[in-house]
Amino acid sequence: MNIGLQRIHTFAVKYFPLVILIAIWELLPALGIVSPDILPSILAIAVALIDLFASGTILEHMRVSLFRAFTGLGLAMVFGITAGVTMAWFMPVRIVLNPLIQMFYPMPKSALIPVVIIWFGIGDASKIVLVFLGCMLPMVVGTFNGARGVDRETIWSARSMGTGDFEMIWRILLPSAMPEILNGARTALALCFALLVSAELLISRHGLGFLIGNYNEIGDNTRMFAVILIFALIGYGADRLYLLLRGRTLAWMG
Amino acid sequence: MAEQTNITVENLSHTYMPPKGKPVLALDGITLSVKDKEFIALLGPSGCGKSTLLYLMGGFLDIQDGQIRVNETPVTEPSRDRGIVFQHFALFPWKTVIQNIRFGLDKMNLAKSERDERARYYIDLVQLHGFEDSFPSQLSGGMKQRAAIARTLAMDPAILLMDEPFGALDAQTRMFMQAELLAILEKTPKTVVFVTHDVHEAVLLADRVAVMSARPGKINEIADIELGGGPKDVKSPEFAEMVDHLWDGVRKEALAAGQGR
Ligand SMILES: Nc1ncnc2c1ncn2[C@@H]1O[C@H](COP(=O)(O)OP(=O)(O)O)[C@@H](O)[C@H]1O
Ligand SMILES: [Mg+2]
Numbered sequence: 001m002n003i004g005l006q007r008i009h010t011f012a013v014k015y016f017p018l019v020i021l022i023a024i025w026e027l028l029p030a031l032g033i034v035s036p037d038i039l040p041s042i043l044a045i046a047v048a049l050i051d052l053f054a055s056g057t058i059l060e061h062m063r064v065s066l067f068r069a070f071t072g073l074g075l076a077m078v079f080g081i082t083a084g085v086t087m088a089w090f091m092p093v094r095i096v097l098n099p100l101i102q103m104f105y106p107m108p109k110s111a112l113i114p115v116v117i118i119w120f121g122i123g124d125a126s127k128i129v130l131v132f133l134g135c136m137l138p139m140v141v142g143t144f145n146g147a148r149g150v151d152r153e154t155i156w157s158a159r160s161m162g163t164g165d166f167e168m169i170w171r172i173l174l175p176s177a178m179p180e181i182l183n184g185a186r187t188a189l190a191l192c193f194a195l196l197v198s199a200e201l202l203i204s205r206h207g208l209g210f211l212i213g214n215y216n217e218i219g220d221n222t223r224m225f226a227v228i229l230i231f232a233l234i235g236y237g238a239d240r241l242y243l244l245l246r247g248r249t250l251a252w253m254g
Numbered sequence: 255m256a257e258q259t260n261i262t263v264e265n266l267s268h269t270y271m272p273p274k275g276k277p278v279l280a281l282d283g284i285t286l287s288v289k290d291k292e293f294i295a296l297l298g299p300s301g302c303g304k305s306t307l308l309y310l311m312g313g314f315l316d317i318q319d320g321q322i323r324v325n326e327t328p329v330t331e332p333s334r335d336r337g338i339v340f341q342h343f344a345l346f347p348w349k350t351v352i353q354n355i356r357f358g359l360d361k362m363n364l365a366k367s368e369r370d371e372r373a374r375y376y377i378d379l380v381q382l383h384g385f386e387d388s389f390p391s392q393l394s395g396g397m398k399q400r401a402a403i404a405r406t407l408a409m410d411p412a413i414l415l416m417d418e419p420f421g422a423l424d425a426q427t428r429m430f431m432q433a434e435l436l437a438i439l440e441k442t443p444k445t446v447v448f449v450t451h452d453v454h455e456a457v458l459l460a461d462r463v464a465v466m467s468a469r470p471g472k473i474n475e476i477a478d479i480e481l482g483g484g485p486k487d488v489k490s491p492e493f494a495e496m497v498d499h500l501w502d503g504v505r506k507e508a509l510a511a512g513q514g515r
Contacts, residue, residue: 153344156314159332161358161409175348252348254391 040222048226058211058230065196065207066234068124072131073192079132080139080188081181085173087140088147089165101140109134109191110198122203127196134195135188142184146177179253182246189242193235259325259335259412259445261288261311266320267470268306280306282470284320291443295450295460297500299508303471304449305341308415311447312338324413334358337411339419341449343402345390352377352386355405362409376404379434381427395422403431407438414446420455432459453500457493458486465503468511475503 022042029036036044052058087094112130120126150173158172174181200209208227215224268281280303288294296304309315311322313332322329324336345354352373359369377383380400390398399422406414420428432455439446450456456463457479465475477500481492 151344152314153340153342154346156309156312156332157338157340157344158346158357159314160312160334160336160338162334162361172346175346178348252350252389252391254389 037221040225044222045225045229048222049229052223052226058208058227061206061208061211062230064124065200065209068127068207069131069192069196071124072128072196073135073188075128075132076135076139076188076192077185080136080184081143081174083136084140084143084181085147085169085177087144088177089169089173097140101137105137105141109195113199113202116199117203122205127199127204127207130199131192131195135192138184138187138191139181140184142180142182142187143177146180147173149180150176179250182242182249186239186242186246189238190235193231193238197231257325257412258290260290260292261286261413261445261447262321262323262326263287263307263311264321264323266307266310266317266322268303268310268315268318270306279470281310282472284471284473286464286473286476288445288447291445293439293446293448293459293461295448295456295463296466297450297453297456297463297504298466298471299468299504299511300451301511302466302469302507304466305417307471308338308417308447308449312336312415334362334409335411336413336415337406337409338415339403339406339417341417341421343390343398343422345398345402345405347390350387350389351382351393351401354390354401355408358405358409372408372410376408379407379438380404380431396424396427399423400427400431410442412444414444414448416446417449418451419448420450420452428455435459451504453497453504454488457496457500458488463500465500466507468507474507 025039026042028034029039029041040048083093083097087097109130112133116126116130116133120129154176155168155172158168163172196207197209197212200207201213204210208231211227212224212231215221215227263284263286266281266284267279270278270280272278284307286294296307298304306315310317311329313329313336317329346357349357355373355376356369359373362369364372377386380403382397382400382404385393385397385401390401393401399419403419420431423431436459448456448459460479463477463479464473465477466472467474477496479486479496481487481490481496487493
C-alpha cells in the first residue's frame with residue numbers, strides 16, 4: 001500500500017551518506033576548520049562548473065578526454081576479447097600468451113606513462129595506447145576465465161549439432177563467457193579513467209586531466225574541484241550505463 | 255532413413271587422468287554390439303562408467319584403448335547422426351527454449367517451414383507450449399530436461415544416445431515421456447542407447463538390457479527382453495520376473511560399489 005513511502009525511504013537511505021558528506025564539506029570551511037582556499041564551498045564549485053560550461057572552455061577538453069578514454073577502452077575490448085577467447089580455445093596461443101599476461105597483470109600500468117610518451121608523443125596517441133594497454137588485461141583475463149569455464153557438455157552438445165570451430169567461439173564461447181567478460185569490462189571502465197587522468201595530469205596540453213593540473217598550478221582550486229566533479233559524474237554515468245547494458249545482456253541469468 | 259545403423263564396441267577401456275590425484279579406470283574391456291534400430295538400455299550403479307561409455311560413443315572423448323565403430327567406420331568425433339541427451343541437459347542458458355531447439359535445427363538442410371513445423375511439434379510433444387520464450391534458468395529441472403530432449407529429437411538423428419534422460423521428471427511425466435519415446439521410435443525408428451538406473455524403465459523400453467558392474471565398468475550380463483512378442487505388458491508375470499532378475503544383478507553391483515572399491 002505504501003509503495004510511494006517505501007520508495008522515498010529507500011531513496012533517503014541510499015543518498016543519506018552523500019548528504020552527510022556534503023554537510024561536512026560545507027561545515028568545515030564555514031566553521032573555519034579548514035581554509036576555503038583548500039576546500040571551496042559546494043556552491044562556489046557549482047557556480048564555477050556552470051561557468052566552465054557556459055564559457056565553453058570545458059567542452060573541447062571533455063571531448064578530447066572522452067575520445068581518448070573510449071577509443072582506448074574500445075580497442076582494449078576488441079583485442080582483449082579476441083585474445084582471451086583465442087587463448088581459451090587454442091592451446092598454443094594459451095602457452096605463448098599466458099606467461100606474458102601473468103607478468104604484466106600485477107604491474108601498475110601508470111608506470112608506463114613515461115614510456116608511451118617517449119614512443120607516442122604527448123598527444124592523443126600516447127593516452128590511447130596507455131588506456132588500451134591497461135584495459136586490455138582485465139578484458140583478456142575476464143574473457144579467458146569465462147571461456148575456459150564453459151561446461152564441456154555445453155560444448156559437446158553444440159558439436160553434436162554440427163557446430164564448427166569459428167561458430168563455436170562466436171555462438172557458444174562468447175555468450176557463455178559474457179558474465180565474466182562484462183565483469184572485466186567494469187574493471188576496465190574504472191581503470192580507463194584512472195589511467196587517462198594520470199597521464200593527462202603528468203604530460204598533456206589538452207583534456208580534463210590537464211585542466212585539473214593547470215588550475216592546480218595557477219591556484220584556482222574552485223575550478224579544479226569543478227573539473228574533478230565532472231570526472232566523478234562521467235564515471236558515475238558510465239557505470240550506470242554499464243549496469244543498464246549488463247542487465248539487458250544478462251537477462252537470461254534470471 | 256533406410257540405411258543401416260549399428261554400433262560395435264570392442265574391448266573398450268577408458269582411464270581418466272585427473273590433473274591432480276591418481277588415474278581412474280572407468281571402463282574395463284567393454285564389448286557390445288547394438289544392432290540396427292535396436293533399443294539397448296545400459297543399467298548399472300552410479301559411477302560405473304555409463305556416462306563415460308556414452309561420451310565415447312558420441313565421439314566426445316578420445317578413444318584410448320579398444321574401438322567403437324558405427325557402420326564399420328571408427329568413431330573419431332561427434333556427428334549430427336548421433337544425437338545425445340545429456341544427463342545434466344546441457345542447454346544453452348543464454349538461449350530461450352525455442353532458440354535452443356532451433357540451434358541445431360537451423361543448421362540442417364531443411365526448408366524454413368519444415369524447421370518451424372518441427373520446432374513447434376517437439377515443443378508440443380514435451381509439453382512446453384507457452385514456455386518457448388523462457389530461459390532455462392526460469393524452468394524447473396524436469397522442464398529443462400524435456401527441452402533438452404526436444405532439442406535432440408527435433409534433429410531426427412539415426413542414433414540416439416540418452417543419458418538418464420527421464421531422471422529429473424516426476425513419475426507421471428516420466429511415464430508419459432516413456433510412451434512418447436516409444437511412439438516416436440515407432441514412427442521414425444532409430445538405434446538407441448539409453449542409460450538408466452531404473453530397472454523397470456529399462457525393461458519397459460529396451461529390446462536388450464546390458465547390466466554393468468561397479469567401477470571399473472564391465473558388462474556383466476546382456477538380457478534379451480522378449481516377453482512373448484508384441485507390446486510389453488507391465489502387469490505380466492514375465493515382466494515382473496525380468497525386473498526382479500535384473501534388480502538382483504544391479505543390487506549386487508551397487509553393494510560392491512558401496513564397499514569402497
Ligand atoms: N573427468 C573425470 N575425471 C576423473 N574421473 C572421472 C571423470 N569423469 C568421471 N570420472 C569417474 O569415472 C567413473 C565413471 O563415471 P561416469 O561415467 O560418470 O559414471 P556413471 O555415469 O555410471 O555414473 C566415476 O568413478 C567417476 O568418478
Ligand atoms: Mg552418469
